[in-house]
Amino acid sequence: MAKKNTDEMSFLDHLEDLRWHLIRITLSVLICATVAFIFSKAIFKYIILAPKHTDFPTYEWLCKASQLIGVNDATFCAAEFPFIIQSRTMAGQFSADIWTSIFAGFILAFPYVIYQFWSFISPGMHAKERKHSKGFIITTSFLFFVGVLFGYYIVTPLSINFLANYSVSPEISNEFDLSSYISIVRSSSLASGFVFELPIIIYFLTKVGLVTPQIMKKYRKFALVIVLIISAIITPPDLASQVIVAIPILILYQVSIYISKVVVRNQNKKQKAHV
Incomplete structure (x- = not known):
């Protein structure tokens, strides 16, 4: 297959x-x-129903942690959760099966999805930038999978534990619908998976000049507020859960500042080389 020449492609060719x-x-x-x-x-x-049981690894860790610090909290050490x-609906289980399979399919296919995304935008990049395609796909997929695991093993059990x-x-019993x-x-x-893509997003925003390390440092306090808001959205409304989720996001923000610095430094080197 011939290599695409973006200079010769019309708008309709790009759409095709x-x-x-x-x-x-x-x-x-x-x-x-x-x-x-x-x-x-x-x-x-x-996978799906595992966090419903108290022998899920996260609950066991939290139970041991609460015992180590001397907190006699039966919430994490309970024999079972008080809900069913x-x-x-007639099609409830079938619909749940179909949609769960689709979302699982998206997670499994994510590296290939990123590969197709990169294949679309890479022809408009420089040759040196295209050389980093493998690194981009691997890094993006790694961050996404780490985020999904974080959401599944940390955010999900904290949410279920709190709401259950x-x-x-x-007088009111908890009987939750499957959906x-x-x-x-x-x-x-999924939300955690996409949140963990923050360094990749900052990389591209820095490349196009919309973000700089100075801007990220200047508005760090505002970023902290936004992080807490995001944590509040994807976690139950208790302070401990929000802090647990906020910590890795703040770390990712600091990593993103460093990535932005590297991008700006490389751009400055290129500009000096052309002078």
Whole structure:
């Protein structure tokens, strides 16, 4: 296949190219979703419904941690959670199976999705920048998967633990709908996955001149407020959970400042070399 020459491509050619990239992305997600659907029973048993049980690793860690610091909190050391999951519609379980497979397919296909995204934008870059394509795909995928794992093992159990034990009256029992429960697991994992892409976003924003290290340092206090807001959105409204989620985001923000410095330094070197 001939290499694309962006200088000779019209606007319609770019749209046609984008269309084929989107088709490949859709097919990759559907293929991975089909595989996930085949193994859906195992996915639900060992992944989706695992945080519902108190023997989930995170609860065991929190239980041991609370005992070490002398906090006799039965919340993390309970024998079981005071809630049940139910499906109240005819197609409830089937719909949950289909949508869970689609989202699992997206997570599995994420490296290929990023590869297609890079393939679309890379022809407009310099040759040296295109050489870093493998590093970009690996780094972006790594950050996404780390974020998904963080959301699944930290944000999800904290959310389930808080909401399952929250009660306005002992006369009201918690009987959560299946779609509501899956929404907590899905949104916590995917939201964390995308939040962990902050360094990549800052890299591109710095490349186009919209962000500089000086700006990020100057508005660090405002960034802290935004981080706390994001933490409050993707976690239950208790302070401990928000702090736990805010810490890695603040670390990522500091890493992003360093990345922005490197990008600006490299750009300055190139400008001096051309003078």
